[in-house]
Amino acid sequence: MSKHKNSTTAFRVALGGICAAVCLLLMFSSSFLPGLSYAIPVFAGVLMVVMIVETDSKWAIADYCAVSLLCIFITPNFEASLLFILFMGYYPILQFWLSKKKSKLFQWAVKLAVFNVAIVIYYNLFKFIFVSVDMLEGTEFLGKYALPLLWAEAQICFLVYDKFLSLTIDVYINWFRKKILRRK
Template sequence: MHKNSKTSYKVALGGVVSALCLTLMFLTGVFPILSMAIPIYAGALMIIVATEVSTSWAFAAFFAVSLLSLFLTPDKEASTLFIMFFGYYPIISPKLDKIKLPLLRTLCKFGVFNAAMIIWYKLITLIMGVYDFFGDFSFLGKYAVVGVMVFINLVFILYDYTIQMIRDVYLKWFRPTYFGKKKPKKSA
């Protein structure tokens, strides 16, 4: 394949995936009940760019979607969730999965997630003045923060497993079936 056509392919794929991500993010205004789920779906699309082109191109698409979603997405909490965690985690997840020691791999994954969620919460409370995240856990009293952290970490376990399954389905079924490709290209 000629160098210009390879670059065209990368730009086109990145553009299409970015447009799909932005469309999903825009739908948070149409379906506000999905404001926590849509950033997860949009982030999962980054698997395509990371697999078909490279990690660096996936990050470029992530940054483009992040910037545009700040201006175009009606639900700023959803766009900040995408930016702070769900947009880039599917890109870095394969790198984290390559850590040989299971305990270190698990600690790194939870460290990335918890740091992102704490920073996200601080930003939301600082910028948007939203303070009532723990209302549903008020029955726990002073342990509401701990209860929320335990709950979201349990949800993260399910999310991490789901992202791995989506990647496996893409690599083992979707790619061979629709593109005739067997092995992903090496990340750059």
């Protein structure tokens, strides 16, 4: 049974369908808004917060898996799809789960490990799928420091993203649910 006593299976299925549909709509929109290839997977992933708060982690993971699978077939922007599948889609669920753990050291060790593994997989898959595109194009002036500097920049972006996600979860739980949805 879900942690919410009044959360029926029908409600969970309907909410999962709505979240999945909005995620897919967002992911599809990345094909005609290519400048938002990095931002759209972030916003789609935030919808997993709704799933985990209103149902539980099992339903949120099922929704993530469904959206990830459908992204492969529906979304023409493979770069955005890869970002969603490899990190942005499941990280909100992971972060919500980690926030329940007492040890901040454990939380950050897991967060950074997951992020860095995802980034390495993303980089290698990107090079494999998009052979004609060089991710380091435009960084030639940095020479051998290009990759380490981009790696450091990615770490900073991750810290900003993690803080954004924490604030989003807090706003959803402590303001939106109480004021708009009138749930406790």
